[in-house]
Structure formats: C-alpha cells, structure tokens
Amino acid sequence: MNDKEKFLFDLNGYLVLENVLTTDEVTAANGAIEHHADRISNREPGLAEDSARLKGAQGRGEFQQNPLTFEPPWCDPFRRMFTHPRVIDVFNEILGTGFRLDHGPGLIRMQHGTEGHRLHGGMSFDPSQYHTFQHGRMQAGLCVAAWQLTDVRPGDGGFACIPGSHKANYRPAIEVLRLEQDWGCVHQVVAGAGSVVFFNEALVHGTLPWQPTDRERRSILFKFSPGFMAWGSAPQQCPITDPTHEEQVLYAPPHRPGRTELTGSQQ
Numbered sequence: 001m002n003d004k005e006k007f008l009f010d011l012n013g014y015l016v017l018e019n020v021l022t023t024d025e026v027t028a029a030n031g032a033i034e035h036h037a038d039r040i041s042n043r044e045p046g047l048a049e050d051s052a053r054l055k056g057a058q059g060r061g062e063f064q065q066n067p068l069t070f071e072p073p074w075c076d077p078f079r080r081m082f083t084h085p086r087v088i089d090v091f092n093e094i095l096g097t098g099f100r101l102d103h104g105p106g107l108i109r110m111q112h113g114t115e116g117h118r119l120h121g122g123m124s125f126d127p128s129q130y131h132t133f134q135h136g137r138m139q140a141g142l143c144v145a146a147w148q149l150t151d152v153r154p155g156d157g158g159f160a161c162i163p164g165s166h167k168a169n170y171r172p173a174i175e176v177l178r179l180e181q182d183w184g185c186v187h188q189v190v191a192g193a194g195s196v197v198f199f200n201e202a203l204v205h206g207t208l209p210w211q212p213t214d215r216e217r218r219s220i221l222f223k224f225s226p227g228f229m230a231w232g233s234a235p236q237q238c239p240i241t242d243p244t245h246e247e248q249v250l251y252a253p254p255h256r257p258g259r260t261e262l263t264g265s266q267q
C-alpha cells in the first residue's frame, strides 16, 4: 500500500483502486456469474426500510452458493480475487498480517429499480468494527474488498458512504441515513469495472437504488477481519476442495498467536 493509498483510506474510510482486474478477468467473472444465473435469487425487499428515497421494485440479487466452490474453471475468477496480491497487500496494512476471511464472498446484483440499503455502520461502540491509529499505523476491524464487475458511474447509485465517518463522533439524523435529508455529506462512490473498493465497516455506508437501464451492478464482496477476531460465525473448514496454501490461511478460524504471514505486492 503506497503513501497515497494509506492517506486516502485513513482519511475517508474507503479507497478505490482502479484497473486491478484485466478486461479478460472481468469478462471471465461476468461469464461465471451468467453461467450461474440460476444460483442467484433476489432477496425480499426490506433493506431500504421505510425510506421513500431508497425504496425499489425488487430486492438485490445474491448468490445462493459460495462462488469459490463453483466447478472449475467457473470458480477461478473468484479465487483470483480472493488471494489477489493487491488485496493481501492492503489488508496486511489495514488489518495486520494474519488477517482472515470473515465472511463472503457474496454477490450484489442490482438491476434498474433495485432498492437501496439504508446507511448503517459506525456511530456506536462496536469492538468488531473500528478504526484507530496507534504506534504509527492505522488498525481496523471488519473491512471489505468489493470487486466491481460493471462500471459504476456518477448518478448510477450503488455503494455510497459518508467519507470520514469511521472517525466521526456524532450521529447524523436518521433522515440523513434514509437519504430523506441532504446534509451534503453522502457520497456515491464511482468505480470502473475491474476496480476494487476497500471500505471499513465502521464507515457510515449503504446503497443507493440502481438507476441504469443498460447495465446491472455486479459487485463481489469479501469481508476480512484481523486474525484474532470474528464478526460472523467462523467456518469449520475451507469449502474449496483443492485449496492453495493462501486460501487455507485465509480460511483459518480466529486465533492470535503465530498466524502465517502472506506476502502481497506493491504494484
């Protein structure tokens, strides 16, 4: 993670890295999603709660199977994302070496008219979702790597947040979290296909309804925690039938001592 990336993640609570996947990798991932369209189902609407601004005609689409367990070669694009050197590099810095997969990967598929998700996160003490700066480095709890497989352009909707709110001391009004009042602080995050959006779950964040009629939103979210900690219930074992060393390390249950360090890259 270079100085600019560290500065922006510490400042904003999120970071967009563009062009991390090649065009071929994006195409392969989209092909795998389309091949498994029958494993996607729309959740019941409800994430918008009672916000008129966030309401939509349908709930978002989600995978009903962990894509890391798809038959080869369909799992390959997701396995590449899982242990991508850029992800390892960023989380070694933010979560500390020995970080682990907490839950996911999950798909968020949004089509025109898919509802949003009320802003949430941060705003109260939660020892599993935090941001601190101590001993010369930032340290975070549960964080997300959200891979974008289609373009997200200004005005499209999708992921939105209040930049810097992972360090905020006051709560915004509930109307702000429902997008019913505009205090000028909610930011829709723009990111191209092939990019990865890292964000801290302590950031106030959520989802805006999806506007485009020519493009679905397709994001694959991996959620990672520091190695000693679990937000979700830890899996008993890695579900991949032929896991690599790195995959096995990332699937280890939470524990503190002697966790294996993975090496990222400074690309």
Ligand SMILES: O=C(O)CCC(=O)C(=O)O
Pocket: 108, 117, 144, 146, 158, 159, 160, 205, 206, 207, 208, 219, 221
């Ligand atoms: O990517 C999004 O639209 C929001 C995801 C979210 O709210 C979460 O992962 O907690």
